[in-house]
Amino acid sequence: METIEQVLESKNIRVTAMRMLIYKFLVEKEVAVTLSDIENAFEKADRTTLYRTIKTFEEKDIVHQIDDGTGITKYALCEKGCNCEIETDLHLHFHCNNCNETICLTDHKIPQIKVPDGFVSENVNLVVKGICDKCSG
Amino acid sequence: METIEQVLESKNIRVTAMRMLIYKFLVEKEVAVTLSDIENAFEKADRTTLYRTIKTFEEKDIVHQIDDGTGITKYALCEKGCNCEIETDLHLHFHCNNCNETICLTDHKIPQIKVPDGFVSENVNLVVKGICDKCSG
DNA sequence: TAGTAAGTGCAATGGAAGTGCATTTGTTAT
DNA sequence: ATAACAAATGCACTTCCATTGCACTTACTA
Ligand SMILES: [Mn+2]
Ligand SMILES: [Mn+2]
Ligand SMILES: [Zn+2]
Ligand SMILES: [Zn+2]
Numbered sequence: 001m002e003t004i005e006q007v008l009e010s011k012n013i014r015v016t017a018m019r020m021l022i023y024k025f026l027v028e029k030e031v032a033v034t035l036s037d038i039e040n041a042f043e044k045a046d047r048t049t050l051y052r053t054i055k056t057f058e059e060k061d062i063v064h065q066i067d068d069g070t071g072i073t074k075y076a077l078c079e080k081g082c083n084c085e086i087e088t089d090l091h092l093h094f095h096c097n098n099c100n101e102t103i104c105l106t107d108h109k110i111p112q113i114k115v116p117d118g119f120v121s122e123n124v125n126l127v128v129k130g131i132c133d134k135c136s137g
Numbered sequence: 138m139e140t141i142e143q144v145l146e147s148k149n150i151r152v153t154a155m156r157m158l159i160y161k162f163l164v165e166k167e168v169a170v171t172l173s174d175i176e177n178a179f180e181k182a183d184r185t186t187l188y189r190t191i192k193t194f195e196e197k198d199i200v201h202q203i204d205d206g207t208g209i210t211k212y213a214l215c216e217k218g219c220n221c222e223i224e225t226d227l228h229l230h231f232h233c234n235n236c237n238e239t240i241c242l243t244d245h246k247i248p249q250i251k252v253p254d255g256f257v258s259e260n261v262n263l264v265v266k267g268i269c270d271k272c273s274g
Numbered sequence: 275t276a277g278t279a280a281g282t283g284c285a286a287t288g289g290a291a292g293t294g295c296a297t298t299t300g301t302t303a304t
Numbered sequence: 305a306t307a308a309c310a311a312a313t314g315c316a317c318t319t320c321c322a323t324t325g326c327a328c329t330t331a332c333t334a
Binding site: 122126127132 | 204
């Protein structure tokens with residue numbers, strides 16, 4: 001089991017208190033989070049710091065951004081061994097219309113999508129909306 | 138061939154100068170447009186009017202909204218006989234990373250997406266990003 | 275341990291979306 | 305045709321999220 005320090009170090013970013021806390025927060029949350037979510041969890045910290053921390057995490061492929069159509073960008077930890085660097089996010093995302101939460105369905109890869117002649121597909125964003133398992137129960 | 142008046146009347150909204158102009162603008166554009174695009178095309182008109190016009194068009198299923206991941210909502214005319222009322226937008230959208238334009242691929246329907254047990258899929262947003270036919274030529 | 279680079283906090287900005295209210299325009303009934 | 309009503313438009317203002325500049329603090333490294 002890798003420690004948080006080890007994760008950060010392996011991504012070549014400095015280990016700071018703030019970063020460790022935010023990383024831990026993301027691990028514990030099982031759903032994608034907004035910047036406001038993080039803000040609410042760390043009221044003593046400055047918004048800008050949280051913002052830049054998550055941006056750094058994004059650049060270093062620690063988290064990936066999710067646009068679930070709510071208009072607010074969400075973030076979730078990349079899975080171990082995910083290679084965002086090479087191609088973006090192959091898995092699909094599910095947004096619950098009831099509880100308003102968004103989760104990564106990392107096991108559900110996006111199928112090959114055909115595009116017309118002349119078009120070149122570089123990546124695909126796929127968001128399914130509906131009712132999540134917790135809400136449909 | 139239906140006139141613009143006839144289109145608007147068939148959707149039960151009042152025919153006004155502004156609405157006809159915006160409708161015409163949308164027909165001529167072959168790509169999805171932002172509110173700013175419309176704003177730039179009609180500098181004499183007030184933003185609010187344009188905003189509310191497009192919202193009315195959306196409600197009446199004259200246009201549909203597209204979230205292509207750029208963070209700015211775009212709009213495009215619904216195809217004749219498209220039934221947005223029943224289910225949202227079955228076709229996929231293509232966003233060009235080069236010219237930054239987004240188009241409807243109305244012939245390319247979104248495939249059935251499997252979700253895990255307990256999840257209920259209500260609708261799907263699928264955006265393919267890459268290079269469009271004009272830019273790849 | 276001094277010097278440098280990176281991280282953090284505060285203040286301010288910008289863009290897009292949305293709303294309240296007064297005015298104008300279109301529709302309908304007399 | 306005109307009055308009465310409803311819908312459309314214009315203006316001003318607000319809110320929310322994202323983003324930046326700059327000063328200060330903390331962490332690395334020579
Ligand atoms: Mn994900
Ligand atoms: Mn479309
Ligand atoms: Zn739910
Ligand atoms: Zn293009």
